Structure formats: C-alpha cells, structure tokens
Amino acid sequence: MSKKFRRNRIELPIGPQHPSLKEPASFRITLEGEKVVNAVIGVGYNHRGLEKACESRNYIQDLYLIERVCGICSHTHSTAFCQGIEELAGITIPRRAAYIRVMVAELERLHSHLLWLGVAAHEIGFDTMFMYTWRDREKVLDILAEVCGNRVNYGINTIGGVRRDVDEAMLQNMSKMADALESQVKYYLDLALTETTLSARLAGVGKLSYEDALRFGVVGPVARSAGIAYDIRVTEPYAAYGDIPVDLVTDTREDVLGRTVVRIKEMLVSLNIIRFCIKNLPDGDIAVKAPLRIPAGEVISRTEAPRGENIHYIRSNGTDKPDRVRVRAPSEANWRGVKHMLEGGYLADVPITIAAIDPCYSCTDRAIVIDSGSGTEVKDWQSLRQYSISWYKKQGIDVSAVKIPERKYY
Amino acid sequence: MLLSLFRILVFPGLIFLAAYALLCEYIDRKVYARLQNRMGPPWYQPLADFLKLLGKETIIPADANRSMFQILPVISLSSVAAAFIYVPVLGASAVHSFEGDLIVVLYFLTIPTMCEFLGGWYSRSVYSTIGSVRTLTQMFAYEVPLFMALLAPALIAKTWSVTGMTSFYSEHPLYILFNIPAFFTALIAVQGKLERAPFDSPEAETEIVSGALVEYSGKLLALFRMSMDCELVVMASLISAIYLPFVTGMVILDFVLYFAKTLAVLLVLTLMRAATARLRVDQMVNFCWKFLTPAAILQIILDLLIRGWLAV
Numbered sequence: 001m002s003k004k005f006r007r008n009r010i011e012l013p014i015g016p017q018h019p020s021l022k023e024p025a026s027f028r029i030t031l032e033g034e035k036v037v038n039a040v041i042g043v044g045y046n047h048r049g050l051e052k053a054c055e056s057r058n059y060i061q062d063l064y065l066i067e068r069v070c071g072i073c074s075h076t077h078s079t080a081f082c083q084g085i086e087e088l089a090g091i092t093i094p095r096r097a098a099y100i101r102v103m104v105a106e107l108e109r110l111h112s113h114l115l116w117l118g119v120a121a122h123e124i125g126f127d128t129m130f131m132y133t134w135r136d137r138e139k140v141l142d143i144l145a146e147v148c149g150n151r152v153n154y155g156i157n158t159i160g161g162v163r164r165d166v167d168e169a170m171l172q173n174m175s176k177m178a179d180a181l182e183s184q185v186k187y188y189l190d191l192a193l194t195e196t197t198l199s200a201r202l203a204g205v206g207k208l209s210y211e212d213a214l215r216f217g218v219v220g221p222v223a224r225s226a227g228i229a230y231d232i233r234v235t236e237p238y239a240a241y242g243d244i245p246v247d248l249v250t251d252t253r254e255d256v257l258g259r260t261v262v263r264i265k266e267m268l269v270s271l272n273i274i275r276f277c278i279k280n281l282p283d284g285d286i287a288v289k290a291p292l293r294i295p296a297g298e299v300i301s302r303t304e305a306p307r308g309e310n311i312h313y314i315r316s317n318g319t320d321k322p323d324r325v326r327v328r329a330p331s332e333a334n335w336r337g338v339k340h341m342l343e344g345g346y347l348a349d350v351p352i353t354i355a356a357i358d359p360c361y362s363c364t365d366r367a368i369v370i371d372s373g374s375g376t377e378v379k380d381w382q383s384l385r386q387y388s389i390s391w392y393k394k395q396g397i398d399v400s401a402v403k404i405p406e407r408k409y410y
Numbered sequence: 411m412l413l414s415l416f417r418i419l420v421f422p423g424l425i426f427l428a429a430y431a432l433l434c435e436y437i438d439r440k441v442y443a444r445l446q447n448r449m450g451p452p453w454y455q456p457l458a459d460f461l462k463l464l465g466k467e468t469i470i471p472a473d474a475n476r477s478m479f480q481i482l483p484v485i486s487l488s489s490v491a492a493a494f495i496y497v498p499v500l501g502a503s504a505v506h507s508f509e510g511d512l513i514v515v516l517y518f519l520t521i522p523t524m525c526e527f528l529g530g531w532y533s534r535s536v537y538s539t540i541g542s543v544r545t546l547t548q549m550f551a552y553e554v555p556l557f558m559a560l561l562a563p564a565l566i567a568k569t570w571s572v573t574g575m576t577s578f579y580s581e582h583p584l585y586i587l588f589n590i591p592a593f594f595t596a597l598i599a600v601q602g603k604l605e606r607a608p609f610d611s612p613e614a615e616t617e618i619v620s621g622a623l624v625e626y627s628g629k630l631l632a633l634f635r636m637s638m639d640c641e642l643v644v645m646a647s648l649i650s651a652i653y654l655p656f657v658t659g660m661v662i663l664d665f666v667l668y669f670a671k672t673l674a675v676l677l678v679l680t681l682m683r684a685a686t687a688r689l690r691v692d693q694m695v696n697f698c699w700k701f702l703t704p705a706a707i708l709q710i711i712l713d714l715l716i717r718g719w720l721a722v
Contacts, residue, residue: 020616125688
C-alpha cells in the first residue's frame with residue numbers, strides 16, 4: 001500500500017480496482033483530513049482499439065463493433081454510425097425506421113438513467129433505492145428484449161433503417177410499461193427532492209458552475225444541470241426527433257442533486273416521447289437497401305446519448321471499409337470537469353461525484369502516449385514483435401520460429 | 411459454582427448470545443432484503459458465513475503489529491460477552507448484578523469500538539487508517555447522547571443497576587412514559603454505535619472499501635463480525651431492559667417477551683437502515699451534537715424534575 005504522510009496529507013488510491021468503480025480507472029486522491037486537496041485521474045485501463053479495428057472491417061462488420069463501444073448506450077453509437085454512413089451514401093431511411101430508432105433510443109435512455117440512479121444511490125449508501133430502481137429497470141429491459149431480441153446490445157440498427165419491425169402487441173406492452181414506470185419515476189423525483197439524508201448527500205456536492213461547464217465543455221445531464229440548454233435531440237434533431245416534441249430539461253442547482261433531478265425528469269420526457277411514438281408510428285417499410293461501397297467523403301454525425309452528446313466522425317475512401325472512424329463518447333467530454341468537481345470536496349463525496357457524470361470508461365479510453373520525453377517510446381508492430389522475441393530469448397524460450405499469418409490489422 | 415459457570419457460558423451467557431446473534435443477523439438481513447424487494451438469505455446464512463470465514467486463510471499485513479492485530483478481535487468479542495452478563499434476559503434477572511453495573515456495561519460496550527479503531531490503526535493500511543479515524547470521530551458523537559439517554563432513567567429509578575432499573579420500572583410501569591424521548595435518542599445513537607446506515611461512514615464500502623477492518627480476514631474477521639452481531643443483541647437487550655421493562659414473572663412468558671422486545675428493537679433499527687442514505691461523518695457529528703445530545707440533556711432535566719417531585 002503506497003502511502004505518503006506529508007504535512008498531514010494522505011494520498012489515497014481509489015482504483016484501478018475499488019468497490020465504487022464499475023470499470024477500472026485510477027484516482028489518486030490527496031487528502032487533508034477528510035478534504036480533497038488534489039485529484040489525479042488516470043484512465044486508459046480499458047483501451048480496446050475499436051476505432052482502429054473498424055478500419056480493417058467492412059461497414060456491416062463495423063456495425064457490430066460500434067454497437068459494442070458501450071454496454072449501456074449501444075444504440076446511440078450504432079445510430080450515430082448508421083446516420084453518418086447514410087448521409088455519405090445519400091440514403092433517406094423510411095419514417096417508420098426513424099420512429100423505431102427513436103423508441104429504442106428512449107427505452108435505452110430510460111434503462112440507462114434508472115441504472116445510474118441505482119448506482120448513485122449505492123455510492124451514497126442508500127441500497128434500498130438501488131434495489132428499487134434496478135427492479136424497475138428490468139421492466140424496460142424486458143421491453144427491449146421483446147422489441148430487439150436482446151436486453152443489451154440491441155442490434156436493431158442497420159445501414160438504411162432497422163432490422164426488426166414492431167407489432168401491435170409490442171406497442172401495447174410498451175405503453176403498459178410506460179404507465180407503470182411513470183408513477184415509479186415520479187416517486188423517485190419526490191424522493192430526491194424531499195428525503196433528508198438523500199438531499200444532504202447530494203446538494204452542494206460536485207459543484208460545476210455554468211461558466212466552468214462551458215470552459216470544460218461538459219455535455220449531457222452534467223451540462224444541463226448547470227443551466228446549459230443543450231440537447232442534440234432539440235438543437236439538431238436527428239432520426240424522427242424533428243416531428244416529436246422533446247422537452248429540454250435543465251436545472252440551475254449546478255451540483256449532483258441537479259444532475260439527479262435532470263436525469264429523473266428526462267425519464268419522464270422519455271416516457272412521453274415513447275407514448276408519442278406509439279400513437280404516431282407511421283406505416284411502411286423499415287429499411288431501404290444500402291450499397292456495400294460507400295462513396296468517398298467525410299461526415300460528422302451526432303446523437304444525444306443518455307450521458308450526453310455523442311459524436312462520430314467517419315471518413316470513407318470509396319471502398320467497403322472506412323478510412324477512419326472516430327468516436328467521441330460523451331464521457332470523454334465529461335472527464336475534463338471531474339478534477340475540478342472533486343477538489344475542495346470531501347472524501348465521502350468522491351464516489352458520488354465521479355458517478356454523477358455517469359462515467360463510461362471503456363467508451364472513453366484511447367491509446368495515448370504518456371510522457372514521451374522520458375524513455376517512453378512508441379513501437380510499431382514489427383519492432384514490438386522483435387522486442388518480445390528477444391525478451392523471451394533471455395528467458396530461455398525461442399519463439400522466433402512461430403509464424404504469424406500476414407494480416408493487415410496493424 | 412457450576413451453575414454460575416453454566417449461566418455465564420451457556421445460558422443466558424456466551425452460547426445463547428452467539429446463537430441469538432446469528433439469528434438476529436439473519437432477521438436483520440432478511441427483513442432488510444424484503445424491504446428492498448429482494449429474497450434475502452436462508453436462515454443458516456449467518457452461521458454458514460461464520461463457519462466459512464473460520465476455515466479461510468488469515469492474512470496479516472507485513473506492516474501490521476502482529477500480536478495486537480490478532481488479539482483485538484478476541485478482546486472485542488469477550489468484552490461484549492462480559493457486558494451481556496449484567497443485562498437481564500429472563501424477566502428482571504441477569505446472570506450477575508451489583509449496584510453500578512450499568513456503568514460497567516457501557517464501559518464494556520465501548521471496548522469493541524476501541525478494538526475496531528486499534529485494529530484499523532495497527533493494520534497500517536491507508537483505507538483502514540481513514541476508517542479508524544472515522545470510527546473514533548463517530549464515537550465521540552454518539553457516545554455522549556447514548557450514555558445520557560441510558561443513564562437518565564436511572565435518575566428516577568434511583569439505582570445504577572440494570573436489573574434494579576428493570577424491576578423498578580416493572581413495578582411502576584407508568585414511569586416508562588417519561589423516558590420515551592430517551593428511548594428514541596438511544597435507538598438512533600445505537601445505530602451509530604453499531605455502524606449501520608445512516609451512520610455507517612466508518613465502513614463505507616464505496617469510499618474506503620470497508621474501513622477499519624479492511625485488512626482483516628479469516629478467523630480474525632469472523633470473530634470481529636461475531637462481536638458486532640453480539641453487540642447488536644446486547645444493545646437491543648439493554649434498550650429493551652431499560653425502556654421496555656415488562657415482566658410477567660413466569661419464566662416461559664418472560665422468555666417469549668424477551669424475544670418480542672429485542673426483535674421489535676431490531677426491526678426499528680433495520681427499518682432505519684433501509685430507509686436512509688449514508689451521512690458523511692461531519693454531518694453525523696453535527697446531527698448528534700445538534701439534535702441527539704440536546705434531546706438527551708432535556709431528558710435528564712425532565713427526569714431530575716420528576717425525581718425531585720417524587721421526593722416531595
């Protein structure tokens with residue numbers, strides 16, 4: 001256990017493995033008593049090289065990869081990716097497909113926010129609320145399983161539309177679920193605003209003012225809780241959001257309580273959107289045929305993920321494989337503010353402050369070169385292979401005879 | 411001599427205490443789970459946990475003070491068991507009693523908290539150090555209102571013996587009503603003593619993993635957990651002996667009544683745990699000094715006035 005006592009300061013490592021973290025990330029918290037004086041954040045334990053892997057697969061194969069950028073908000077990533085390619089190929093998807101995309105997106109937002117609410121409650125030791133919200137989340141997951149065939153990683157998007165149609169029975173179940181969930185969500189809103197221990201732990205914690213939110217460029221509920229009215233569904237409607245009335249929820253509390261209230265209210269908005277879609281679902285096809293080779297060009301496609309603005313950049317060179325794919329997941333934008341939110345707070349508030357941006361580590365981690373001035377070097381594939389062969393030789397193992405097939409991954 | 415040994419070791423002493431502690435842990439966990447819409451554990455789960463921990467490898471950190479690290483759980487459990495000797499189980503009779511045993515019980519019940527603090531301190535881990543400091547900080551907050559709330563009824567009963575207080579109040583049941591504020595004060599303060607939500611910041615899982623006991627494992631952790639469970643039973647018994655001193659005089663009925671009273675106290679504690687979020691340690695200290703301590707002081711003033719009025 002590394003430990004430094006300097007001027008009554010304690011350095012407390014939270015992570016990479018810690019009960020409050022759902023994925024590995026490192027927070028080195030310097031404490032003076034219970035006060036946080038410094039926080040050093042290290043992400044990068046979950047790098048999977050998805051962007052690079054996309055370049056060596058065709059667009060249809062990439063859909064499967066992009067769907068797996070995030071386990072919770074997988075639909076929003078595949079929507080952004082499909083939208084981008086559809087724009088490059090000049091395809092307009094059928095209205096019915098756009099509505100189904102919106103419905104699944106809002107179901108996803110519901111289950112993501114319910115999940116977040118449970119995690120947040122657990123971080124402040126309120127396990128009863130954690131169990132309640134996760135119980136209610138099951139209702140949403142059941143509907144998602146019915147509509148998409150999967151509880152997570154829905155696999156409903158395809159280039160040119162959606163892969164599965166919804167029928168009357170699904171819509172009825174969906175509206176039943178919406179009615180049942182609405183009273184629960186209203187109860188959580190009431191709880192967040194009136195329960196004393198809950199508001200004692202959430203109010204005034206992890207402050208991020210309007211100016212700071214703009215300065216750090218945070219997105220999603222974190223920005224909206226600071227009063228920034230910014231929601232891609234409203235500011236730049238995509239899919240069927242142009243037809244659908246979306247209430248933009250903002251709050252002026254600028255703290256974790258504000259983020260909680262924004263998320264709970266957004267669940268109510270999502271329920272209304274789902275109801276609107278059920279009522280106004282147009283008839284027609286669910287997909288149009290898309291070409292395998294996408295015309296050369298580049299595109300930026302944005303969607304509103306449950307965690308905030310999600311940006312995909314795709315560059316095509318006219319073949320069936322993309323030239324470059326860049327995924328800016330919302331957590332990547334929200335990280336910037338975390339250090340500022342943590343410093344000056346209490347140790348007890350560290351887990352909830354981190355949780356309040358609803359971080360998604362694996363969506364965020366990218367290959368980065370750290371401290372390139374002092375001995376760190378970037379190796380290409382061949383020299384890395386040579387290095388490993390010589391390393392094993394020193395151990396007495398000769399692996400140079402092993403042949404690896406030539407593949408153009410690296 | 412043999413009978414005393416039986417009473418100290420078997421009933422209502424150590425073995426009964428341990429068995430009832432495991433039952434109480436089960437009820438606590440089961441009710442907590444049902445309140446949260448979960449299934450909860452089967453009845454033998456606490457025993458299974460205990461036995462499994464006994465069979466696990468005990469790891470002692472390299473930096474830790476070995477002898478202190480090993481002896482603290484034993485001291486903790488034995489002091490709780492010693493406290494139970496003076497708490498009445500059957501009617502108004504404890505295993506042993508003398509004038510002033512209330513003070514001894516409270517003293518014995520402070521030792522497990524101190525053991526936890528020292529255990530965390532000697533572990534030399536940064537999480538357990540922070541947990542220890544929180545344990546101690548919290549102790550200074552709940553100890554004063556808890557002691558005052560438990561001592562206030564003694565003013566009316568004019569005795570410092572738990573057994574004496576139980577028999578006094580069972581003879582004058584109406585006086586119990588005066589002590590209702592102290593009853594609730596004690597119930598809330600006990601939640602801090604037992605480190606349960608909303609006062610569980612010393613072992614906050616999501617912040618400092620599990621606080622002072624983070625480095626404990628195997629047999630030593632089993633003993634510490636057992637002493638926590640026993641502490642819960644002793645506190646519930648003490649509270650029901652002082653604030654719910656209903657005695658029938660018949661052994662079997664008294665035995666049933668003992669379970670009814672302690673389980674009622676336990677259910678209130680479980681409900682409190684299920685319905686609240688964890689307070690920060692500074693919020694906890696604020697709450698105890700701003701609300702609980704004044705309530706306990708008012709109770710003492712009230713009881714002094716009644717005592718004066720009775721003397722007239």
